[in-house]
Amino acid sequence: MRRNGNSDRLSPIRVYEWMPVEALNTLLKQLEKEKRSLENQVKYSALRLEQESKDYHKTSRERCTYLAERSQVSGSYQVSKRQQMDQLPRMKENLVKTGRCNSVNQKTMNAMRGPVKKISRSNHLPKLNL
Template sequence: MTGESDYSKYDLARLQAELEQEREMKEMLEESVSDLRSTMCELQERLHSVDGEGNEWKTRYETQTELNGQLERQIALVHERLEDLRGNPMDRLASIRSYDDMPVETLRQRLKLLTEEKCDLQTQLMDCHLRTEQEGKAFHKTNDERRAYLSEIAKLSSTLEAQRRQCSTQPQRALDGKLRSSVRHS
């Protein structure tokens, strides 16, 4: 009976005020959780849009692979020519003799053609080098952004989980604590 008399000492208005305060706290926490969820969804969408850029990177990769293949074929052709020249000394002399038999104007044209080919190859090499550097920088920038998004999503997820735990345990603890303190004061 003494337990019932302890509870009867509570003022109904005070209990209603505490209940209203707890409801406000719960509403505030739910709003905070909702905001965190929407922020997390936005970040996940941004992350997926970065992942969606994979098609662009795939295209770049395929283009670069094709360009590398062309360069490798050109290198192989140059190596074959070099081997032909280094190979049989008689063959070397034959090619030299073929140049000896050519008129000077034809040799000049041949030299001009080889010089242009060399310049074209050097230009292609520089273009490939610059493109590789630019794409490398773009890749690292995008990768850093992706990591930042993942980090932010992880932080928000842990904050959201902590608030969920707090929301589920705090109102019960607060109510228990208030009831105990009210019983002691009575």
């Protein structure tokens, strides 16, 4: 036969009614010690969570700063590279005008002077006396 719900819930408490007072005091001390230990664990975990949260936010700010700097440097690099690429045709044009650079057509044939002669530079070097 089954008892009603209230008596079933109170059955663990009835066990303690039959225990001696000394045993109950010992059990109470153990439970209080365990309670303090658990409270300390909760405090430690809360402090650790707070510290890790601060570290996370600091690292996140540093990351954002790094990405902003990287983006700025990358943008400056792209602008600089674009400017250099824009200047290349003008630089080549200037070199050709000043005669420092021979174009492909000038190497094979100069319209006004005729075919280009290949001159070996070795006969322009001074002879060494050994």
